[in-house]
Amino acid sequence: MQYEAVIGLEVHVxxxxxxxxxxxxATTFGAEPNRQASAIDLGLPGVLPxxxxxxxxxxxxxxxxxxxxxxxxxxxxxxxxFYPDLPKGYQISQFDxxxxxxxxxxxxxxxxxxxxxxxxRAHLEEDAGKSIHDAYAGMTGVDLNRxxxxxxxxxxxxxxxxxxxxxxxxxxxxxxxxxxxxxxxxMAEGSMRCDCNVSIRPAGSETxxxxxxxxxxxxxxxxERAINxxxxxxxxxxxxxxxxxxxxxxxxxxxxxxxxxxxKEEANxxxxxxxxxxxxxxxxxxxxxxxxxxxxxxxxxxxxxxxAEYGITEYDASVLVADRDIADYxxxxxxxxxxxxxxxxxxxxxxxxxxxxxxxxIADFPVQPADxxxxxxxxxxxxxxxxxxxxxxxGLMQREGSVDAIIAARGLVQVTDQGAIEALVxxxxxxxxxxxxxxxxxxEEKRGKMLGFFVGQTMKASQGKANPQQVNAVLLAKLQSED
Amino acid sequence: xxxxxxxxxxxxxxxxxxGAFSATELVQAHLDAVDRHDALNAxxxxxxxxxxxxxxxxxxARVRGEASPLAGIPIAHKDLFCTEGVLTTCGSRMLExxxxxxxxxxxxxxxxxxxxxxxxxxxxxxxxxxxxxNSAFGPVRNPWDRSRVPGGSxxxxxxxxxARLTPLATATDTGGxxxxxxxxxxxxxxxxxxxxxxxxxxxxxxxxxDQGGLIxxxxxxxxxxxxxxxxxxxxxxxxxxxxxxxYRAALNSPCQGLRIGLPSAFFDARMSDAMRQAxxxxxxxxxALGAELIEVELPHLTHAIPAYYVIAPAEAxxxxxxxxxxxxxxxxADPQDLxxxxxxxxxxxxxxxxxxxxxxxxxxLSEGYYDAYYKKAQQIRxxxxxxxxxxxxxxxxxxxxxxxGTAFAIGAKQxxxxxxxxxxxxxxxxxxxxxxxxxxxAGLLDGLPVGYQLMAPHFAEARILQVAHHVQQVTAWHQLxxxxx
Numbered sequence: 016m017q018y019e020a021v022i023g024l025e026v027h028v029x030x031x032x033x034x035x036x037x038x039x040x041a042t043t044f045g046a047e048p049n050r051q052a053s054a055i056d057l058g059l060p061g062v063l064p065x066x067x068x069x070x071x072x073x074x075x076x077x078x079x080x081x082x083x084x085x086x087x088x089x090x091x092x093x094x095x096x097f098y099p100d101l102p103k104g105y106q107i108s109q110f111d112x113x114x115x116x117x118x119x120x121x122x123x124x125x126x127x128x129x130x131x132x133x134x135x136r137a138h139l140e141e142d143a144g145k146s147i148h149d150a151y152a153g154m155t156g157v158d159l160n161r162x163x164x165x166x167x168x169x170x171x172x173x174x175x176x177x178x179x180x181x182x183x184x185x186x187x188x189x190x191x192x193x194x195x196x197x198x199x200x201x202m203a204e205g206s207m208r209c210d211c212n213v214s215i216r217p218a219g220s221e222t223x224x225x226x227x228x229x230x231x232x233x234x235x236x237x238x239e240r241a242i243n244x245x246x247x248x249x250x251x252x253x254x255x256x257x258x259x260x261x262x263x264x265x266x267x268x269x270x271x272x273x274x275x276x277x278x279k280e281e282a283n284x285x286x287x288x289x290x291x292x293x294x295x296x297x298x299x300x301x302x303x304x305x306x307x308x309x310x311x312x313x314x315x316x317x318x319x320x321x322x323a324e325y326g327i328t329e330y331d332a333s334v335l336v337a338d339r340d341i342a343d344y345x346x347x348x349x350x351x352x353x354x355x356x357x358x359x360x361x362x363x364x365x366x367x368x369x370x371x372x373x374x375x376x377i378a379d380f381p382v383q384p385a386d387x388x389x390x391x392x393x394x395x396x397x398x399x400x401x402x403x404x405x406x407x408x409x410g411l412m413q414r415e416g417s418v419d420a421i422i423a424a425r426g427l428v429q430v431t432d433q434g435a436i437e438a439l440v441x442x443x444x445x446x447x448x449x450x451x452x453x454x455x456x457x458x459e460e461k462r463g464k465m466l467g468f469f470v471g472q473t474m475k476a477s478q479g480k481a482n483p484q485q486v487n488a489v490l491l492a493k494l495q496s497e498d
Numbered sequence: 499x500x501x502x503x504x505x506x507x508x509x510x511x512x513x514x515x516x517g518a519f520s521a522t523e524l525v526q527a528h529l530d531a532v533d534r535h536d537a538l539n540a541x542x543x544x545x546x547x548x549x550x551x552x553x554x555x556x557x558x559a560r561v562r563g564e565a566s567p568l569a570g571i572p573i574a575h576k577d578l579f580c581t582e583g584v585l586t587t588c589g590s591r592m593l594e595x596x597x598x599x600x601x602x603x604x605x606x607x608x609x610x611x612x613x614x615x616x617x618x619x620x621x622x623x624x625x626x627x628x629x630x631x632n633s634a635f636g637p638v639r640n641p642w643d644r645s646r647v648p649g650g651s652x653x654x655x656x657x658x659x660x661a662r663l664t665p666l667a668t669a670t671d672t673g674g675x676x677x678x679x680x681x682x683x684x685x686x687x688x689x690x691x692x693x694x695x696x697x698x699x700x701x702x703x704x705x706x707x708d709q710g711g712l713i714x715x716x717x718x719x720x721x722x723x724x725x726x727x728x729x730x731x732x733x734x735x736x737x738x739x740x741x742x743x744x745y746r747a748a749l750n751s752p753c754q755g756l757r758i759g760l761p762s763a764f765f766d767a768r769m770s771d772a773m774r775q776a777x778x779x780x781x782x783x784x785x786a787l788g789a790e791l792i793e794v795e796l797p798h799l800t801h802a803i804p805a806y807y808v809i810a811p812a813e814a815x816x817x818x819x820x821x822x823x824x825x826x827x828x829x830x831a832d833p834q835d836l837x838x839x840x841x842x843x844x845x846x847x848x849x850x851x852x853x854x855x856x857x858x859x860x861x862x863l864s865e866g867y868y869d870a871y872y873k874k875a876q877q878i879r880x881x882x883x884x885x886x887x888x889x890x891x892x893x894x895x896x897x898x899x900x901x902x903g904t905a906f907a908i909g910a911k912q913x914x915x916x917x918x919x920x921x922x923x924x925x926x927x928x929x930x931x932x933x934x935x936x937x938x939x940a941g942l943l944d945g946l947p948v949g950y951q952l953m954a955p956h957f958a959e960a961r962i963l964q965v966a967h968h969v970q971q972v973t974a975w976h977q978l979x980x981x982x983x
Contacts, residue, residue, distance in 0.1 A: 054600060058820040060593065061580045061602060061699040063734050093816050095863070097840055104819020155836075157824065286863035288872060291706035291813055293735050 017218035018253075020246045021226075022181050023173035024238075025210040026188050027166050028198045029142065030073045036141050036165035037064030037107065044204050052144075052159035058102030063292050066091075070165040071296065073197035074114045074139050075306040077167060080191050080313055081134050083118025085303055089139075090295040095286040099157050100144035108168075110287045112295070113138035115167075120191070121315060122183045123333040132184050133172040140166050161205075167197070173212065173223070178242035182235050185209060186337060190314045194339045202234050209238055213245045214259070224249070225259040229266050229273055241266035245273045317342060325355025334363055340377045341367070347384035352391040361387055365408055382411045389418040402479045403427040430481045433489075436473075439481060440489045443472045454494055466490060502527035503572075504983070507665040507719035511567050514560065521560070521570020525553035525614050528572040532616060532663045535983075538639045540658040542577045543585050544617040552614040559612075568726070569612030574664040576655050577618035578625055579605050579710070580699040584615075588701050589623040589633040589651075592821050592828045592847030602699025603731045604668055604710050611726045616664055620654030623849045624818065625670055625703040627651050628678055628921040629911065632851040637908055640683060641980040642946055646905040649679030649921075655713045656683040662983055666714045666723050670700060672707045673806050674900075674925025677937035680713050681900035681949025684939045684978055686966065687713045688720045691956045692932035693738035696731030702817040704810035705736075707929040716976050717938065717966035721745035724959060740957045748960035749967040754788035756965065759893030763799040764924060773899050773948065776940045780897065780950045780969070787968050794889040794896070798881040799927055805882070806926040807919055808862045808875035814852075815859030821847060854915065883931040886953075895961055896953040899924050900937040904946035928953050936962045939975040947978070 035042055038055035055062045078085045092110040115137035122130045142164040147156035169188060175181045189207060192198045200207045214226035229245055232238045244266070249259050263282070264273040312320075314336040321332035336342045341362070349358040366387070370377065382390075390407055393399045399407060399422070410421035422428060430436060444451050447469070454465050466487075473486045502524050505513065513519050529546050549572065556570030580586045580598035587593045601609070608615070622632040630638040630653025638653040640646040641661040648657040652669035656679030659667050669676040671689035680687025688711045695710040702708060712723040724745050731737045760781075765774070781791055823829035823843025830846060833839035848856070862871035889896060902923060911918045928935040933956060937949040952962045970976050 057825055059598065059600075059826065060586070060588070060596065060701040060820070061598065061600075063698055065733060065735050095816050095819060097819065097822060099822075099824045099836065102820060102825060104822060105816050284865045286816070286860065286865075286868075288812060288816070288863055288868070291704075291736075292702075 018215045018246075018250050019218045019220070020176055020178075020242070021173045021214045021216060021223060022175035022177075022242060023212040024171045024175065024181060024184060025212070026169040026171075026185065027142075027208045027210075028169065028188075028192050028200065029206040030070050030165040030167055031196065031198050032067055032069040032073070032165045034067060035163035036067050036070045036139065038163050040163065042164050044206075046160055048156070048158035049160060052162060056102065056159055056163040058104075064107060064290075066293065066296065067165065070139055071114065071298070072306050073165075073195070074137065074167050075298065075303055076195045076197060076310060077137060077169070077192065078115035078118060079303070079307050079310060080195055081115075081118030081120055083134065083137070084116040085298060086112055086114045086116055087298045087303075088112060088295055089114040089298070091139075091290040091293045092287045093290045096283045098143070098146075099155060100146045100159070100162065102144065102159060102162055106141060106143065107290055107293070108140035109138035114296075114298075120184065120187045122180065122187060123318075123330060124180070124183065125330070127328075127330050130180070132174045135170045135172050137167050137169040140168060142166050173214075178239040178246070181211065181242055182239045185235060185238055187314070190337045190339070194311055194313055196311075205233065208233055211238060211242050211245070213242055213249070215246060215249045215253070225261050227259065227261065227273075228263050230263055230276065232266055237266060237268050240268070240271055241273060244271055248273060311339075314339075314342075325349055325359065327356055327359045331359050331363060334367075335359060338377070344377055344384055348387045348391065351384070351388040352395075354391050354395060357391050357394065358387070361391065365405075369412065381414050382408065386411050386418060393418055393422065397431060397482060398422065398429055399427065400429055400479070400483055402474070403429065406479070427480060430477055431485060433485065436477075436481055436485050436489050437493075439473050439476050440469075440486065440493055443469060443476055444493060447472065451494065466494075469494070503531045503662045503665075504979075505665070506715050507571065507722060508716070510571055510665055511722075514556075514565075514570060515567065521553040521556040521614065522550060524570060525549050525572055525616070528616055528664060531661070535641070535661050535663060537644070538641060538657050538661055538663075539636050540620055540638055540654040540661065540663060541574070541617045542587055542589070542620050542635050542654070545584055545615055546617075548584070549614045549616050552612075556612055556614065566612040568722075571613055571666070572616050572664050573608055573613040573666050573668070574616045574619050574655070574658055575602075575605055575608075575668045576621055576652055576670055578621060578670055578701050579668055580701065581605050581615070581618065584618065586618065586701070587635065588625075589621045589635060590847065590849065590852070591634040592844075594634065594828070596826055598699070600699060603696035603733060604700065604727045607727050608668070613666075613726075619652075619658055619667060622651035622653065622675075623852050624701065624814070625651040625672055625675055625708075626814070626851050626855055628674065628918050629906070629908075630654065630679070631908060631912055632849055634849060639908070640905045641983070642683065643905065645907055646946070647682065647908050649682035649901075649905065651675040652679050652687075652713060656680055656685050656687070659683070659685045659713045659715060660980060662979070666712060666719060668710060668727070669713050670703075670708055670710050671925075671929065672703050672709075672810060673929050674922040676711045676713060677900050677925050677935055677949070677951060678921060680937040681951075682905040682947065684942075684947030684976070684980070685713050685715060686717060686720055686936065686938050686976060687711065688724060688936040688959065688962065689928065689934060690724065690728060690959050691738070691934045692929075693736050694740070694934070694957065694959065695727050696729075696734040696737050698731055698733040702813075704813040705817060706813060707806075707810055709929070717936075717963045717970055718746065718749060720936070721749055721963045721967070724963070728959075738957070743960050745960050745963055749964050751964050752788065753784070753965055753968045756789045756895065756961075757893040758784055758789050758791050758965075759794035759889050759896045760791055761794055761796045761799065761889065761896055761898060763796050764898035768902070769899065770903060772943045773903065776943060776948045777897075777899060777950055780940050783969050783973060784897070784965070787972070789965070791897075792893055794892055796882070796885040796889060796927070798878060798885050801878045802882055802927040802930055803919060803923055805875040805878040806922070806930060807858070808871050809879065809930070811855040811859030812862045812872050813859065815856045815863065818848075818852065818856055823847070851915070879930045882927055886927070886931045886933060887955075890955045894954070895965060898951050898953070900949035900951040901925075904943050904948055924951060932956060934959045934962060936966060938966045938969065939978065941975045942978065
């Protein structure tokens, strides 16, 4: 039987507020354990939470960015459960009245097809601390630095149908929060975490299957793998005549499998109720409009503009806009070189692949927009051909100097002198009489492919510097003239 | 000078101002009284050195002409208010060694005003109780009859003021915990409007109902104290920005023409003849002062106790979750695992009434019961608030009894929680509505004090104090004191 997966994501985003959501403690990552926990974060007796306005601004910006209705009346609730890294024995969250109501984001699939994913809601809450199980023999350490950090939990509708779509959605969310500057979205440091709700059903069915929730997946790659392994597991359960049970599961990346954490029966009854320490928050138009006024151009709008302004494909545009810094980089090169398509090809083909390989950031990338602009300038003025341009790019990566300095140092100026190219061609033809004879004996339709051999030999003889168009023309002329 | 502690707060201020005695003498006289009446068990912690240090500073400042009018006046805090560097137990074994790294806002304001803190006062554990028998540090005894309770939960505050151990004590009131003990000890107790006094550093029992206030020996003394502790605090999101009036200046506004409502539900058949008689005298006094008495209805008042005993435990069950043995407070010696750490630390640390309320509250919030209990109770709460707001369209104040009877014997209601809960029958409604309420002495019944209660619209504390002050100008009930002091 064919199955269809139904997937919804709950994404927790740590907001980049300077202090915590209900206390004045700082939120810097990596501080000594428990050095960034105030009496409020420790949940000492008698302390009270005071909301941080910056968290509200960030949440509203996110809501506006996904075209959502803003919860003008939002309220905080207590989610009660016992855990050592939850100091108060409850988490302050929003249950009935979230700050962001339904909105949507648009995915561009690899096929170029667009798909709209509904976001059910996004709400503010405080993060818990961390339990450290491996540092002390027989004991658990508790670090409350993270406790009280502002989180925005973004809940999608179950509109996703594959692990790839889930990752694409997650990347869009990542892109939006980075554009808005409301989070660094660093999954490795836990600034963005993802719970995946997965169920399957026979293809074509409208009924939802029983879902499982995979908790705390912390990279794009793991989200894809966790969902795929969970889909495979559920199919196997059903094919074996079993039933999927509603439960919470954990993904083990080493074994590439999910395993049961707790079943529905073992689930906590969180006893949500309105937090009496916090008054409901009423947001007025002035506040919302002030947030709207600070919104940057968002990825979707940028994508549409790139297609129109630079004549690049929608898919290429969607790749370029995904990261705000990359998009800024591309735009600088495209505008200064006046070569949108070429800039897009270089950024996607060379810059992004280097970045992906090294996991580096565009800010410290050796080839800055001015360098790539200069390089493209030397391609368009025919100083470089595509091969020598790649060599110059490598030189830039090695920080060997400016584009022109590298061209000079490596002797890469393109040979465009007609006489020099004719001499090169003559010597290649002289060295390969047999191939020349074969070429001339071959029918027209086969000659095109055979010409490539002579082009390659000539380029090689020129050490890659000859202008390929000229080489082509000279070769054709010489091979045909003595037919 | 040994009876300086018998002076009212106002008289003590006057004495300091005129140089009749020093703050050191004044504080020493109170510390001696605290020692003499150790058997009342009103104090959990006495901070004698600290009190004498601040008194000496006050004396020095007064010589320089820099002392505030309250500098060196003794005060004691209910042991629910956090005090930096001084034990804050909440009357619980759970916190018997807890020292907060901060002062409650109420404590901070009292210090800033110059008060000398004598120590921390006994209470029902986490303010849960109406008799002060639920304290891990033993029951407080009523100075009027030591076999009787002083009321609760602010039993230590009330007993200390009644026994002249301090002229002013802070207290808290979630369902009557200031007013009921004030009534039982012949003292004056004021629970301000919810939001009037910061809850920062006041350990939470039921956050939407808890309100800090005061117990003193006269309405005027309360007015002076309230001016110190009232006002907005950015550290408490529920704290009000309403302007704080001059309470003392308002005391002398005339009572002529004030309409005082008598809720028929307060004066129904359940009221004892003796209580009715005591209130009759209060009514006559008010009439003589020019007030007009009218009957009003509070139709939903009968549901106040059940609503309160759902909402307060629900909030308590969550508020007290932080006492888990992980970061502070009592921790079991040899936990086997996490669940064992939680269950035995909490099992050993909490007393039985606290456990009962945590269980009730947990149940009321549970999935499947929330709508029937918590949500319903909140609906009743809204109706009760509307009842009061409606009544205040017809009158300026409400008058009623504070308690059904006088102080009962220690142990008399310990085995009957419902009978104990009904002690709050006249007081809980004002907490549910967030209104201010005060209890003031109305004489003695069979040698035991009885109180009357005044309730006012939100932030109209001044009106309560004004009327009580006028009554106290023409009666001597508030000056009665227990024998053997």
